[in-house]
Amino acid sequence: MQIANNVVASIEYTLTDDAGTVIDSSVGGEPLAYLHGAGNIIPGLEDALLGKQVGDSFKVSIPPAEGYGEKNDALLQVVPKDMFQGVDTIEVGMQFHAQTEHGMQVITVTAVEGNNITVDGNHPLAGQTLNFDVKVIEVRDASAEELDHGHVHGAGGHHH
Numbered sequence: 785m786q787i788a789n790n791v792v793a794s795i796e797y798t799l800t801d802d803a804g805t806v807i808d809s810s811v812g813g814e815p816l817a818y819l820h821g822a823g824n825i826i827p828g829l830e831d832a833l834l835g836k837q838v839g840d841s842f843k844v845s846i847p848p849a850e851g852y853g854e855k856n857d858a859l860l861q862v863v864p865k866d867m868f869q870g871v872d873t874i875e876v877g878m879q880f881h882a883q884t885e886h887g888m889q890v891i892t893v894t895a896v897e898g899n900n901i902t903v904d905g906n907h908p909l910a911g912q913t914l915n916f917d918v919k920v921i922e923v924r925d926a927s928a929e930e931l932d933h934g935h936v937h938g939a940g941g942h943h944h
């Protein structure tokens with residue numbers, strides 16, 4: 785069975801940046817299960833998986849435009865410290881969830897100068913080429929409920 789729209793695929797993957805540093809890996813843990821064609825994973829990886837079967841392994845290099853997008857300087861903002869109520873010490877690298885006009889986003893603190901806190905609303909992997917080493921573990925038909933919800937249930941997926 786080949787990976788195609790409305791099929792659930794489970795993959796083992798290791799993600800590295802251009803310097804070869806491992807950013808994320810499922811190896812040794814639970815494989816990632818996703819519903820193909822539902823936008824569950826980044827477009828470049830979804831495209832590379834189309835037509836693959838159980839046991840296939842491959843490497844793919846995904847440019848930012850097919851990954852988490854280019855870095856957008858408009859998403860850098862300086863905000864006053866009192867926006868962070870309940871946080872005693874604000875440090876560079878801290879991440880917070882923030883409600884923005886684009887929905888819920890993760891923001892990262894990139895500078896702290898007195899009362900001025902610079903936050904970056906870009907995805908942490910924006911602007912990066914993503915190098916995936918992928919192995920297909922399982923391919924199966926999606927259930928009607930999974931198709932309805934647009935995501936995978938059970939192992940490697942949503943539990944609800």
Ligand code: ZN
Pocket residue numbers: 930933935936937942944
């Ligand atoms: Zn669901």
